[in-house]
Amino acid sequence: MANLNEKNEFNPKQEDLKSNKEDGSGQLLTTNQGLKINDNQNSLKAGERGSTLLEDFILREKITHFDHERIPERIVHARGSGAHGYFQVYEPLAKYTKAGFLNNPDLKTPVFVRFSTVAGSRGSTDLARDVRGFSVKFYTEEGNYDLVGNNMPVFFIQDAIKFPDLVHAVKPEPHNEIPQAASAHDTFWDFISLMPESTHMIMWLMSDRAIPRSYRMMEGFGVHTFRLINENGEAFFVKFHWKPLLGVHSVLWDEATKISGKDPDFHRRDLWEAIENGAFPEWELGLQIVPEADEHRFDFDLLDPTKIIPEEEVPVLRVGKMVLNRNPDNFFAETEQVAFHPGHLVPGIDFTNDPLLQGRLFSYTDTQLSRLGSPNFHEIPINRSINTVHNNQRDGHMRQMINTGKSSYEPNTLGGGSPAQAKIAEGGFASYSERIDGRKIRERSKSFMDHFTQAALFYNSQADYEKDHIVDAFSFELGKVEVLDIRKRMVGILTQVDLDLAQRVADNLGIKLPKEPEYPMNLSFPADADPKDYQPTKKKDNIGKSEALSMSRTLKNTIESRQIAILAADGVDLPSLEALKTYLEKVGAVCKIVAPRLGFIKGANSGEMEIDMSLLTGASVLFDAVYVAGGKQSVAALKKEADAIRFVNEAYRHCKAIAIAGDATAFMEETCIKGTGVVSPENTKNLAAQGVFVMPIGDSTVGMEPVDFVQAIAQHRFWNRTDTVKVPV
Structure with missing residues (x-):
């Protein structure tokens, strides 16, 4: 029967595609070769807690197809931003690991870090409610080491065979490609509600961790449990943490949605400008170290990627600092082409049998082959090791290295036996020798069932x-x-x-x-x-x-790189404004003049100052705090600007610190803050408790040090006023 569109016109293309359409409802699951699948929940392992086996053709087919579904952008983590820097360990960690970069306090190891959202495309917003990628490439003297992580320490699933299902569920729905960069839709929650193992991760995703204030103010985690190995062959389990020295801060959801409209590149811009301005982002590397003998002393399984080790049980040992101090020269050549892989190791760091990690080891290389188009992606400058590469892996698309000599195999005599295998004493990598004794099965360990x-x-x-x-x-x-x-x-x-x-x-x-x-x-x-074998266990008591x-409980001791909006208009009290601006910048803040128009604002008596942003392009959601400048003429002009009133109302609604020049109280009476009490210097105690500060009037403001305002900005937000006043925004 002919296919008609809405205008009752014959559509030959729809008819042409009819033979390629497929409805899988009511059908049994199969591989791409038509083989019926009995277990699509677990990868094939050597024992219930054993390593994933390469022979698992169902896993390989599923992951391979998934890795090649999108070209050329990343299937996940497509939207990102990166920066160069260095890492330096505080003290040698020889007790735990023989990794060179973790044992030489005099060495600054170069790094490249890429931050990202997960679900959205390259053109999506930075402020989506989402997990953030946090991946670090260490260019060590022993080879590249990649710590591939997120800003949340757990994951949605326990076995890599479920990863394609997870991403298919959270991506835009396939019938209409809606919604973009959002988990608020049927397919995602259908999947999550059927996967109790996702419960822990979904709590993190629904928390403020999913809408960070900036990349510079979020934690990073290696997610999986890895191993550290010392020179004596002793192994320790380890969880990797990145602790930001600016503290861990977020924005409100209402704020995030508005930032997405005003500046969808908010996080990218924040990182770039901070580095350009010399406010270099810093994190400390933290390790949670567990001796092998203690592997089973916890009431959860160390190999379960949906679990954390509570810091009260195993404190985080801060061992070194990472500083990002240089922006990329070319976004595509560096940030877009950088290729991470959790399998890029150095001696002294190794894997565990975490079934999610094991699947990722296959997936990342396969993805790079598709995305970067060649097995030689390691020769792209951003991916290139600082060591010269020597092996017999030759040719291929886009080969850059020119190998000389006639031997391309080993062992050989024609090339003098080179390149030769390195002994362990010479820095040769040897996988950790772990006893494996188990049946070849597709099962989930019962120790993974407390969700x-x-x-x-x-x-x-x-x-x-x-x-x-x-x-x-x-x-x-x-x-x-x-x-x-x-x-x-x-x-x-x-x-x-x-x-x-x-x-x-x-x-x-x-x-x-x-x-x-x-x-x-x-x-x-x-x-x-047997369904009884897969029922989640009840949560523990007490x-x-x-x-x-x-x-x-995060750090709240600095306002370095915080963005402060100064609302002003012609006739402003320029000496007071300049004094406040100078002081805030001296303690590390970034101040921007926001006025009804661009150009210059004139002082009440003399002088002028350049305007950074107009009320048309600016918004309070782009700032961490607001100061309303004084001067009768300036205050009168701001009172007539609906956008200026909205600016302060939004800042108050979003719980930010606000400072008012003493003679600007007339303007503040036009805002929602009047509902908190009389805006006057005499009522400063009541206002200060809600993060609103009234400054002195006149010449006394010259040279002032507004310590209270600075401390309030450092607190990040005054969450106690979330519902105190109905704000008409």
């Missing part, structure tokens, strides 16, 4: 305002889900984390709180498995808190 205890630990550890934000995030995301059964299933999952959380989300969604989870577990375990999991 809720650490999710509850995370939620319990949050400050009240952080819990409120998590409730709002779940309510927003699930409110975008059209299928009611998916919403119900997900709220059922939340009952296993915290009943109050589940009830608040259910109330916001207008649904009844289920008595128990309503996820159909038969969809997330192997076809022939779950406490971990202070390290709440951003409320």
Whole structure:
């Protein structure tokens, strides 16, 4: 039958494509060769906690097809930003590892770091609610070492065979390519509500960690458990952390959505400008080290990538510092072409049998072959080792190295035996010798089945305002889900984390709180498995808190590189403005004059100052704090500007520090701040408690040191006023 479009016109292209269409509903799962698949949940391993086997043709086919689905941008982490810098260890770590760059405090190891979002395309916004990639390439004297991580320490899934499913679910839905760079849609929550192992990660994703203030103010994690190996062959389990010296800070969701409209490159621009201005981002490398003998002393499995090691159980040892001090010269040549791989190791660092990590070891090389078009991607300058490469891997598309001599094999005599294998004493890499004794099976270790205890630990550890934000995030995301059964299933999952959380989300969604989870577990375990073997275990009783999991306890001792907006117009009290601006810049802040128009503003008596941004292009969401300058004429002009009033209202709504010149109170009476009490110098105590400061009037402001305002900016936000005043924005 002919295919008609909306105008009842014959569409030959639709008819032509008809033979290629396929509906898989109601069908059994198969490989691309038509082989029916019995278990699509677990990769083939040597024992239930053993290494993933290369012979797993189902895993290889699935991952290979997934890795080649997009060209040329990355399938995930497509949108990113990068910078050069160096890493320097504080003290030798010979007790734990023989890695050279971790044992020489005099050595500055070059690094290239790439930050990214995960789900969106290259053209998406920086402020999506999303995981952030945090990958570091160390150009060590022993070869390149890549620490490929995220800004969250856990992951959605436990086995790499589920990674294509996860990404397919979170990407835009295939029938209409909607929504972009967002998880608030049916396919993602359908998948998550059927995968209880994702519960811990989804708590992180719905927290403020998913909308960081900047790349410079977020943590990084290696996610997996790795091994450190010393010269004596002793091994230690290790979790890698990056701790930002500016603290860990976020933005509000309302703020994030507005930044996406005003400046979708907000994080890229922030990183670039900070480095250009000499405010070099810094992180300390932290290690959680566990002796091999203690592998099984925890109430969770160290090999489970959906689990953390609470810092109260194993403190983070800060061992060195990373500084980013140079922007790329060419975005494409460096940031876009950099190729990371968790399998790029150096002696002294090795893998564990984490089933997610094992799958990634195959996936990354395969992805680079597709994305960069050649097995010689390691010869692209940004990927090139600082050591000269010697091997017999030759030719191929875009080969750059010119190899001389007639031998391209080993062993050989024609080339004098070169290149020869390196002895371990000469720095040769040797994989850790681990005993493997197990059946070849597709199974999940029972030690991986507690999906809720650490999710509850995370939620319990949050400050009240952080819990409120998590409730709002779940309510927003699930409110975008059209299928009611998916919403119900997900709220059922939340009952296993915290009943109050589940009830608040259910109330916001207008649904009844289920008595128990309503996820159909038969969809997330192997076809022939006993469902009882795949039921998640109940969360443990008496779950406490971990202070390290709440951003409320982060560093709040600096305003370095913080962006301060100074609202002003013609007739401004220029001496006071200049005095405040000079002081704030002296302690590291970046001040920008925001006025009704561009050009120059004139002082009340004399002088002028260049304007950085107009109210048309500027917005409070682009700044960390606001100062309203004094001067009768300037204040009168700002009172007439609706955008100026909106600017301050938004800053107040988003809980930012605000300072007011003493004679600018007339302007502030036009804003929502009047609802907090009379705006006057006499009421400064009440205002200061809410992060609003009234400055002295007149000549006394010259040379002033507004310490209280500076300390308020360092606090990042005054979350206690989130709902105190109804702000008309």
